[in-house]
Amino acid sequence: MVAALTSAERQSAAVILLVVALAGLAMAILGGTGPLGVHGVLVMLFAGALVAVVFAGFYAPEPTEDRPTRYYDDPIKVGIALTMAWAVFGLFMGLWVAAQLAWPSLAFDAAWSGFGRLRPTHTTGVIFGFGGNALIATSFHVVQRTARARLAGQVSPWFVLFGYNLFCLLAVSGYLMGVTQSKEYAEAEWYADIWLVVVWVTYFVLYLRTLARRREPHIYVANWYYLAFILVVAVLHVVNNIAIPVSLAHAKSYTVWAGVQDAMVQWWYGHNAVAFFLTAGFLGMLYYYLPIRAQRPIFSYRLSILSFWGITFFYMWAGSHHLHYTALPHWVQTLGMTFSVMLLVPSWASAGNALLTLNGAWHRVRDDATLRFITVAAVFYGLSTFEGSFMAIRPVNALSHYTDWTVGHVHAGALGWVALITFGSIYTLVPALWQRQRMYSAALVELHFWLALAGVLVYVFAMWNSGIVQGLMWRTYTEEGTLAYSFLDSLVAMYPYYIARAFGGLLFLLGALVGCYNIWMTVRAAPHAAGRAADAPQPGGAAAVAGE
Amino acid sequence: MAEFFHRKLERTAIGFVLAIIAAASVGGIVEIAPLFTIDETVEEAPDMRLYTPLELAGRNIYVREGCYACHSQMIRTLRDEVERYGPYSLAVESQYDRPMLWGSKRTGPDLARIGGKYSDFWHVAHLIDPRAVVPQSNMPAYRWLARTTLDTADLPLHLRAQRRLGVPYTEAMIENAARDAYGQATPDSAFADGVAERYGAATQVRAFDGVATEVTEMDALVAYLQVLGRLTDAAYRDTAAAGEPPEPVE
Numbered sequence: 001m002v003a004a005l006t007s008a009e010r011q012s013a014a015v016i017l018l019v020v021a022l023a024g025l026a027m028a029i030l031g032g033t034g035p036l037g038v039h040g041v042l043v044m045l046f047a048g049a050l051v052a053v054v055f056a057g058f059y060a061p062e063p064t065e066d067r068p069t070r071y072y073d074d075p076i077k078v079g080i081a082l083t084m085a086w087a088v089f090g091l092f093m094g095l096w097v098a099a100q101l102a103w104p105s106l107a108f109d110a111a112w113s114g115f116g117r118l119r120p121t122h123t124t125g126v127i128f129g130f131g132g133n134a135l136i137a138t139s140f141h142v143v144q145r146t147a148r149a150r151l152a153g154q155v156s157p158w159f160v161l162f163g164y165n166l167f168c169l170l171a172v173s174g175y176l177m178g179v180t181q182s183k184e185y186a187e188a189e190w191y192a193d194i195w196l197v198v199v200w201v202t203y204f205v206l207y208l209r210t211l212a213r214r215r216e217p218h219i220y221v222a223n224w225y226y227l228a229f230i231l232v233v234a235v236l237h238v239v240n241n242i243a244i245p246v247s248l249a250h251a252k253s254y255t256v257w258a259g260v261q262d263a264m265v266q267w268w269y270g271h272n273a274v275a276f277f278l279t280a281g282f283l284g285m286l287y288y289y290l291p292i293r294a295q296r297p298i299f300s301y302r303l304s305i306l307s308f309w310g311i312t313f314f315y316m317w318a319g320s321h322h323l324h325y326t327a328l329p330h331w332v333q334t335l336g337m338t339f340s341v342m343l344l345v346p347s348w349a350s351a352g353n354a355l356l357t358l359n360g361a362w363h364r365v366r367d368d369a370t371l372r373f374i375t376v377a378a379v380f381y382g383l384s385t386f387e388g389s390f391m392a393i394r395p396v397n398a399l400s401h402y403t404d405w406t407v408g409h410v411h412a413g414a415l416g417w418v419a420l421i422t423f424g425s426i427y428t429l430v431p432a433l434w435q436r437q438r439m440y441s442a443a444l445v446e447l448h449f450w451l452a453l454a455g456v457l458v459y460v461f462a463m464w465n466s467g468i469v470q471g472l473m474w475r476t477y478t479e480e481g482t483l484a485y486s487f488l489d490s491l492v493a494m495y496p497y498y499i500a501r502a503f504g505g506l507l508f509l510l511g512a513l514v515g516c517y518n519i520w521m522t523v524r525a526a527p528h529a530a531g532r533a534a535d536a537p538q539p540g541g542a543a544a545v546a547g548e
Numbered sequence: 549m550a551e552f553f554h555r556k557l558e559r560t561a562i563g564f565v566l567a568i569i570a571a572a573s574v575g576g577i578v579e580i581a582p583l584f585t586i587d588e589t590v591e592e593a594p595d596m597r598l599y600t601p602l603e604l605a606g607r608n609i610y611v612r613e614g615c616y617a618c619h620s621q622m623i624r625t626l627r628d629e630v631e632r633y634g635p636y637s638l639a640v641e642s643q644y645d646r647p648m649l650w651g652s653k654r655t656g657p658d659l660a661r662i663g664g665k666y667s668d669f670w671h672v673a674h675l676i677d678p679r680a681v682v683p684q685s686n687m688p689a690y691r692w693l694a695r696t697t698l699d700t701a702d703l704p705l706h707l708r709a710q711r712r713l714g715v716p717y718t719e720a721m722i723e724n725a726a727r728d729a730y731g732q733a734t735p736d737s738a739f740a741d742g743v744a745e746r747y748g749a750a751t752q753v754r755a756f757d758g759v760a761t762e763v764t765e766m767d768a769l770v771a772y773l774q775v776l777g778r779l780t781d782a783a784y785r786d787t788a789a790a791g792e793p794p795e796p797v798e
Contacts, residue, residue, distance in 0.1 A: 100688070101655065104679070107688045114688035116614025178612035183647050187614075211561040218558045224568075231565060232572050239576075244712060246705050252608065254709050259642035260590060261583050263650050268576050305554050312568055316575030325624035326650060327639035329589055332579050339575065402620055402654040475628040483631055487657040492684050 001074045001158070002057030004067065009154045013054050016159060020166075021047035027191065035177040036191070036251040039170055046166050069536055071144045073433050075157040079137025080426060080433070082165055084516050086133055087419070090125025091509040097122050098505050102498040112176040120175045120187045126414065127185065127277065129168045134422045135281040136161055136203070139226045141429060142288045143207060146223060147214030148538040156206045163199035167192055179251045183266055185273050186240050190253040193241040200237070204230050215538035221304045225284030228312055232276040240269035260327055264320060271319035278413065279381075280311065282421050286354055286378065289425040293371045294364060299356035303349045310346025314339050321392035324401060333394065340392030344385060351382030369442065369449040373424030376453060380416030384409060399475070404497070405467025408460050415456045415508055423448065423515060430519050437529040440521035444514050451511030458504030466497035591640040596780040598644060598717060599772075600747045601703045601729040602763070606772025608706075609765055610649070613690070620651030621660040621776065634661040635783040635791075644715050644779075656687060661777030664796025668756045671770045694757055694766040700726040721746050733767040734760050750778075754798065 002010060021044050028040025097118050100106045107114045144151055151157050171188035174180065180187040188196070207230060211219060243253035257265045291298050298304060320328060320336030355378055358365060365375050387409050391400050400406060427445055431438050439445055473490040477483060557563055583589050599607060610616075623629050625636045637660050642648050666674075673680060676694060678687040703725035711717045721728070724742055731739025735753050744751050756770040774796070777783075784793045 101686055104686045104688060109689055109691060111692055114613065114690070116617050116688070119614060119617045175614070180612065180614060181647060182611040182614060182616050182649065184616070184652060208561055208565070218555070219561060219564060224558075224564065227561075227564060228568050228572070231568055235569075235572070244709055246702065246709050250702070250705070252706075254646045254706075254713060256646075256713055257648075258644060258646050258713070259648050260639040261580070262646065262648040263642075264580055264583055266647070268580060302551060305551070309571060313571040313574065316572050317579065318575075320579060322652065323650075325626055325636075326622050327637050327642070329583070329586070332583070335579060398624070398626055401624075402652070402658075404653075406653065474632070475626070477628075483628060487632070487654075488682065488684055491655075491686065495686075498686075 001078070002054055003060045004063050004072075004074055005154055006062055007058075010054055010058055013155050013158070014051060014058075016155070017047045017051045017054065021051070030249040031251065032249070034249070034251060035174065035179045036249065038177065039174065039179075039191070039251070042169065042173060043166065046162075046169065050162060068150055069539065070150070071535070071537060072140070072151040072154070072157060075151075075161050076137045076140045076429075077433055079133055079140065079161055080430065080519070082161070083130060083133040083137060083422070083426070084512070084519060086125055086129030086168070087512045088509070088516060090122060090127075090130050091505065091512055093118060093122035093125050095502060095505045095509055098498065098502040102495060102502055111178070117175050117178065117180075120180060121172045123185060124168065124171050124175070124187065126419075127273075128171070129165075131278060131281075131418055131422070132164060132168070133161075134426070135226070135229065135277075135285075136164060138285050138288075138425055138429065139207065139230075139281075141433075142220075142222050142226065142284065143210050144537070145535075146220035146288065147211055147216060149210060149213035149215055150537045151206065152209035152213055153206050156202055160199055160203045160206060163195070163202070167196045167199060170195070174251070181241075181243070181253070181255065183240065183255065183269075185270055186237070186266070189251050190241070190243050190245050191251070193237065193243075197234070197238060200230070200234050204234065220288075221298070221301075221308065222284040222287040224308050225280045225287065228308075229276050229281035229284065232272065232280070232312075232316075236269045236272050236276070240265055263323055263326070263328060264332065267322040268316070268319040271322060272315055274413070275311065275315035275318075278418050279315075282418055283311075283350055285421055285425045286350075286374065286381075289421075289428045290354055290357060290374050290378070293368070293374060293424070293428050294358055294361040296357050296359075296361050299353050299359070303353040307346040307349035307353065310343070310349065314343045314346060318343055318392065321397065322401075324394050324397040337392050337394055341389050344389040347385035347389075348382060351378050351385070354378035354381075369446040370424050370427040370439075372449055373420050373427065373452075376449075377417050377421035377424060380412060380420065380456070384413040384417060387412065399471040400467060403467035403470045404463045404494070405471065408463025408467055411463065412456070412460045415452070415459065419508070420452060420456075423452065423512075426515075426519070430522055431526065431529070432535075434523050434526075435529050436522055436526035438526060440518050440524075440526045444518040448511045448514045448518070451507050451514065455504045455506070455508030455511060458507065459501050460504075462497045462500035462504060466494050466501075469493055469497075589639060590643055591638050591782060593638075593640040593643075593780040593782040596640060596643070596782070597748050597750070598715065598721075599775070599779075600732055600743060600751060601700070601707060601721075601725040602698075602732040602768050603772045603775050604706060604710075605698055605700070605703060605729060605765075606768035606770070609693070609769045610772060611647070615659075616649045616651045618651075618653060618655035618687070619657070619659045620654050621648075621658065622650035623658055623660050629658070633658045634777065638783050640782055641777070641780060644710075646710070646713065656685075659773070659776055663774045663776040663778040664794065667797045668754070668770055668774065669758065671773055672757050672766060675766065675769065690766075690769075693769060694764055696765045698729065698763045698765050698768050700729045700763065703729055718746070729768070730763050732771060733757075733763040736760055752796075752798075 024040045024043030031037030170192040243255045245253040317339035320332045321340045470490050473485045623633045623637045675690045678685040707717045707722045707725045727739045728743045732743045757766040
């Protein structure tokens with residue numbers, strides 16, 4: 001990876017890492033023996049390890065002159081490895097916390113391993129670690145291929161990738177030490193949040209500059225979604241995380257938002273993290289890897305436009321459906337509910353567009369487990385967006401809110417949609433990137449598919465049952481007009497479902513492990529394919545396209 | 549026509565970026581901005597008192613341990629919730645809460661009005677070993693809280709940060725934060741009197757963890773749990789299920 005950089009670029013990489021290491025040193029000095037100090041040391045170690053890599057290749061020969069005539073795939077390869085590593089970590093933590101709900105002694109009586117501290121390591125691990133790395137890696141691939149131009153930076157893609165993973169590492173290790181804002185899906189503290197802004201701005205600039213180099217007059221639909229993902233997540237992240245630290249020596253901060261306003265900002269963030277991180281970004285993936293794998297063009301350009309702008313506009317109104325019947329003013333709840341229902345139109349337009357694209361390629365869905373990953377992901381996308389609109393309706397929410405039904409819904413989306421589309425995309429991408437004829441073993445892709453599908457189904461059915469049972473028990477009255485069940489009765493009724501859910505999670509984790517092995521063996525041992533002649537940037541450098 | 553326009557938009561990255569920003573900002577602006585200006589968003593509660601330094605420290609432990617992942621602090625306007633947990637929550641009750649801890653999941657029960665429902669002794673025994681008190685519980689044990697001395701030295705900084713954000717802590721409260729935290733959990737010490745003086749006669753001053761000579765994280769967390777729902781009586785005055793607040797158990 002260092003060999004592909006010129007010596008000037010190697011120097012700037014070293015300088016950037018030095019600055020990061022100095023920031024780590026400052027944190028270590030200020031934070032002393034507190035968690036901020038520990039994180040300072042972690043930052044120094046992270047930067048130091050990368051400096052060692054840069055110096056190891058510092059005097060390697062300069063890259064050849066023809067570098068601009070090739071796509072920049074090294075960061076994508078590393079990004080895929082990181083994606084799979086975070087998948088295993090995040091899914092394992094999920095399995096562990098799920099098991100703790102059934103068998104609480106699995107917390108082993110230590111501070112760091114209680115449910116409350118481990119749970120955000122699971123959510124951050126899968127959403128930001130697994131999902132985020134998958135989005136960064138595939139966006140680098142998709143933007144180059146659809147723009148037919150090389151990435152507009154040599155060091156910045158690495159900065160984005162490693163900087164982002166440093167954020168994830170700070171977040172996850174912080175939770176274990178009790179460093180958290182307790183804002184759901186935005187738990188990381190102020191210094192990690194500031195660092196993410198730096199990384200994210202770099203990502204945005206890199207993406208825009210690459211688009212500006214494009215040799216195609218039009219920006220392909222997948223890029224619309226990646227752009228919306230990068231942009232809106234930046235806005236959400238900044239607004240929700242505005243806080244003032246107790247002091248520069250403290251990891252702890254207090255958010256500027258309080259009470260009901262904090263609740264609204266938090267769920268505006270929380271729901272749109274689902275919309276723009278877990279939906280928009282992955283729709284970008286769908287719009288590229290589905291037509292590639294199915295060898296069919298996207299069914300309808302107009303549906304793509306409709307669903308893109310519908311999602312971008314409607315989603316931002318929907319967050320308040322997380323706050324039905326609370327102290328949030330009624331009119332905001334009603335707006336949230338209304339837009340959540342309308343959201344079904346663009347959501348199903350996307351899902352329909354994906355499934356109709358498969359017309360004429362259904363025999364491939366039958367034979368090719370990779371395409372089946374993508375297809376089933378689109379089906380789950382359609383199902384969970386329907387379920388989401390349904391649960392946003394106030395009386396339905398009265399039953400579902402605070403119960404496992406919500407957890408089941410989230411996992412239908414996160415496992416069924418996000419994870420399956422990611423695995424399908426990765427199985428398409430890996431042979432292409434490493435120039436192999438195919439994945440090492442089609443049978444193992446098939447095995448992964450069935451493990452994953454069985455895992456999701458077991459999980460989601462368990463949580464539907466537990467959630468609805470729980471919600472009904474809370475509101476059941478006796479004939480005398482008193483509550484029929486104590487809270488404890490409803491908890492006792494959950495145990496069988498919690499065990500079933502942990503089993504579903506285990507199946508899903510096993511599938512991911514099979515995937516890791518298969519990817520590893522593809523890189524190591526699958527037969528080599530000659531690079532496709534067309535898989536190179538359009539020559540002519542960064543010359544302007546008509547109309548730009 | 550629309551398609552023609554879109555084909556033009558697709559040709560310019562900056563134009564596309566601006567269009568995304570425009571489309572995505574409307575919802576948030578319409579829903580969030582009025583919450584800061586419309587008077588009815590947060591009710592008036594002149595009797596509302598502030599978290600004492602000890603209670604704030606306890607709240608920060610609740611935040612640190614991620615208790616919100618399993619416990620809500622928001623009683624909805626539904627009959628069964630009001631009957632199970634007490635009057636539905638008002639916005640004013642969390643007006644000083646940074647972050648709010650309304651939660652999104654009840655693996656355990658709602659805690660918005662847990663204050664005064666159980667004795668300190670119950671809370672300590674339950675936090676040390678939940679299954680010793682409730683055999684079917686799946687809550688983690690928080691044994692080490694009773695062994696860990698509370699770090700009070702930084703509390704003035706915490707109160708100052710809160711005041712910068714608009715919480716009306718006085719200069720005297722900030723200066724005495726560490727002493728007040730100590731005093732609230734050591735009723736026989738010289739620091740105990742100042743707490744009620746600064747935070748009101750209703751402030752609960754006692755050895756929450758049963759040990760009156762040392763202030764532990766257990767003291768702080770129990771002090772916080774015992775004040776939940778008791779910062780103001782507004783919910784008992786203004787809601788459908790109005791009535792007298794129940795007598796607290798110590």
